[in-house]
Amino acid sequence: MILGIETSCDETSVALLEHDGSVRVNLIASQIERHQPFGGVVPEIASREHLQHLFPLVERALGEAHADWKSIESIAVTAQPGLIGALLVGVAGAQGLAYGLGIPLMPVNHLEGHIYSPYLRPEGAATPLPSRFLSLVISGGHSAIYDVRGRDVRQINRTRDDAIGETFDKVAKFIGLPYPGGPQIEKYARTGKADPKRFPFPVPQFKDESLDFSYSGIKAGAIRLARENDVRADGDAAALGDFCATFQDALFAQLFDRLESVWSRLESPKPAELAMAGGVAANGVLRERIQAWGAERGITVRLPEKRYCTDNAAMIAFAGLQKGSPSDPRRVQARSRIGDAA
Numbered sequence: 001m002i003l004g005i006e007t008s009c010d011e012t013s014v015a016l017l018e019h020d021g022s023v024r025v026n027l028i029a030s031q032i033e034r035h036q037p038f039g040g041v042v043p044e045i046a047s048r049e050h051l052q053h054l055f056p057l058v059e060r061a062l063g064e065a066h067a068d069w070k071s072i073e074s075i076a077v078t079a080q081p082g083l084i085g086a087l088l089v090g091v092a093g094a095q096g097l098a099y100g101l102g103i104p105l106m107p108v109n110h111l112e113g114h115i116y117s118p119y120l121r122p123e124g125a126a127t128p129l130p131s132r133f134l135s136l137v138i139s140g141g142h143s144a145i146y147d148v149r150g151r152d153v154r155q156i157n158r159t160r161d162d163a164i165g166e167t168f169d170k171v172a173k174f175i176g177l178p179y180p181g182g183p184q185i186e187k188y189a190r191t192g193k194a195d196p197k198r199f200p201f202p203v204p205q206f207k208d209e210s211l212d213f214s215y216s217g218i219k220a221g222a223i224r225l226a227r228e229n230d231v232r233a234d235g236d237a238a239a240l241g242d243f244c245a246t247f248q249d250a251l252f253a254q255l256f257d258r259l260e261s262v263w264s265r266l267e268s269p270k271p272a273e274l275a276m277a278g279g280v281a282a283n284g285v286l287r288e289r290i291q292a293w294g295a296e297r298g299i300t301v302r303l304p305e306k307r308y309c310t311d312n313a314a315m316i317a318f319a320g321l322q323k324g325s326p327s328d329p330r331r332v333q334a335r336s337r338i339g340d341a342a
């Protein structure tokens with residue numbers, strides 16, 4: 001079995017996977033309640049919580065899988081990108097275990113964890129990866145599209161400013177909804193009706209032919225509209241619902257606009273599959289819309305199960321199986337940004 005460890009942000013997660021990709025256990029100790037009073041993740045609290053939970057979680061995972069230490073054959077750990085103090089807890093823990101058990105350690109890029117997650121098949125009988133797919137990663141830290149051919153991951157676009165999940169979180173915080181904001185906005189959006197006349201969100205336009213996402217304009221517009229119309233979590237319920245529905249629509253309109261541009265500019269033969277991943281991919285409205293988008297164009301859309309959209313160690317172990325290269329445990333380094341020195 002392979003042990004996966006994820007501590008890059010605010011969830012401590014540990015998973016055990018068979019080498020065919022089937023998930024034996026995937027445990028997540030969420031710190032959301034600890035960070036909620038501050039309206040976002042506090043790095044020092046995150047590191048301390050990881051330190052407290054990591055090893056008890058590994059022991060619990062072994063217990064639930066009826067396995068012992070000797071059944072761990074390799075370890076995959078998120079080494080980048082993320083909060084450096086948080087990453088260090090996972091990496092140092094994984095190094096100690098790998099060294100002590102005399103097994104290989106594979107550093108994993110968190111984004112690649114998300115990228116391959118739509119192909120994670122928890123019950124085993126893992127679907128083989130297609131030779132090529134288009135990947136849309138939308139999370140609290142990233143919004144980007146990749147052209148993936150096996151182990152080769154090429155970035156096509158990215159966000160110029162805020163990530164889409166971050167935009168959900170910041171606007172939710174402004175109107176007084178608890179962290180994380182994405183699921184909250186989705187919940188209240190269901191109670192309202194999108195009305196672009198009442199809440200005219202700006203549509204970001206670039207002068208160049210850029211394929212990049214941009215969310216800072218929608219964020220600034222949302223904060224201004226919320227202030228002008230006095231939209232608050234504890235205010236008028238109808239206004240809150242309509243605001244959330246219109247805001248969510250504006251975010252997704254931008255997403256589809258750029259996805260369409262990327263798709264139309266890809267040379268033939270185009271990839272046959274689109275795999276959406278990351279925390280925002282848990283959004284039910286978006287899941288329906290992207291399925292419809294794919295169906296109209298004859299593209300197979302792959303979605304991770306909702307529990308594998310937000311951060312988890314199963315996807316890290318899975319990415320380790322797909323493209324991890326075993327490293328000398330002593331040489332693995334945590335890096336806050338991709339390719340940066342810690």
Ligand code: KG4
Nearest residue numbers: 139140141165180182183279280283310311
């Ligand atoms: O992938 P993730 O757990 O962490 C990062 O790697 O960033 O994503 C967390 C993000 C948060 O911004 C959260 O608000 C957003 O995913 N999110 C959602 C939903 N569930 C989580 N956004 C929209 N709708 C949701 N249902």
Ligand code: ZN
Nearest residue numbers: 114139310311
């Ligand atoms: Zn993530």
